[in-house]
Amino acid sequence: MTAQHLSNDSVTKTSTWGAVFSMSLCVAMLIAAEFMPVSLLTPIADGLGVSAGKIGQAISVSGFFAVAASLVITTAAGRLNRKWVLVIMTALMLVSLIMVATASSLAVLMLARALLGICIGGFWALATAVIMRLVPPERTAAALAVMYTGQAFAAAFAAPVGSYLGGVIGWRGAFWVLVPIVAFNLVWQLIALPSLPAAQGQSIRALISLLRRPYFARGIAAVIFTFAGAFTMFTYLRPFLETVTGVTVTELSQLFLVLGCAGFLGTWAGGKFADGQVIRLLQVLPVVMGLATIGLLGFGQLVVVAALLLAIWGVMNTAMSIGWMAWLTQNLDDAPEAAGSLIVAAIQTAILGGAALGGTLLDHFGIGATFIGSAILSAIAFLLVGSGQRLLKTT
Known part of the structure; x- marks a missing residue:
């Protein structure tokens, strides 16, 4: 150096x-x-x-x-x-x-x-x-x-x-x-911002090389299913609240405010647990979000219950981004820019794909199918994370 x-x-x-x-x-x-x-x-x-x-x-x-x-x-x-x-x-x-x-x-x-x-x-x-x-x-x-x-x-x-x-x-x-x-x-x-000289030029070959690392490829797959599961549900949350919960316009705004404000707690939780317990955090996120989504299907007719479940989901949703970026900093510290490029592309693709899947399920089978599809994607994300050992670099 x-x-x-x-x-x-x-x-x-x-x-x-x-x-x-x-x-x-x-x-x-x-x-x-x-x-x-x-x-x-x-x-x-x-x-x-x-x-x-x-x-x-x-x-x-x-x-x-x-x-x-x-x-x-x-x-x-x-x-x-x-x-x-x-x-x-x-x-x-x-x-x-x-x-x-x-x-x-x-x-x-x-x-x-x-x-x-x-x-x-x-x-x-x-x-x-x-x-x-x-x-x-x-x-x-x-x-x-x-x-x-x-x-x-x-x-x-x-x-x-x-x-x-x-x-x-x-x-x-x-x-x-x-x-x-x-x-x-x-x-x-x-x-x-201080001067931040580029450490080295990046290339498409470097991105491909990074994907050949088994732990990173598995992590990217888990990222895709985690975010796709979240946005399959979130994109169509309003029609669910309008048709199933039966909220008024005022109540709808209040519920979205509860969801958003829960994100502040999520930033605290993400910062606290991502440092030393990032794998545990990545395991918990899809499980809790999937259960909250299923909970909304079962008990979402009650406004108070819906508000509580949305608050829980909102905490996890914000912590989700912090958790995966912390995983990147701890396991891809030798190539953070290339890894950042790929993980952001994966997240954006998952958001688009989740929204498209949720819309298709909504149009053909109804809002219940959309939420079940979201929970299934979250379950797959949890299975990909697994014990977490296969997400960690070994050298």
């Missing part, structure tokens, strides 16, 4: 937590930008003069571009300083939000969502590797929990706040509200 590399490592390991908090804010804005349109789908469709279905398709474009970006970002970025890659991703988010707020057609909206997808995939592919360089190893799990607090915050408040702002200042105004926050975050990153 060269003296320069040692110097760079020293700078990044002792850098302030301000950089971590700036990444947490970036996460919050990414989640808000990604999911706020869901709560504004109808007014966006009316404003652009197209069907709600087409707007829904335009919104989903970000997911496809996130998958692509997560796979190619480390290769495309080459030896570019990772600080500037993250800054560019935040700048793309800013451009995307402005384009959405000023969109005059469906085509412009889709282009804006594509840019957002690139930002999502690029940021998440690098985020864990950057966190590993910002803090000492013993603080990595805590730093990941801080970063994912931004996700919990946005998940709790993005949809209800977006819906409220849309009613008060219009859907375009709701997106304009995010613009100065992202601009502030861009400046904060410029100031707080």
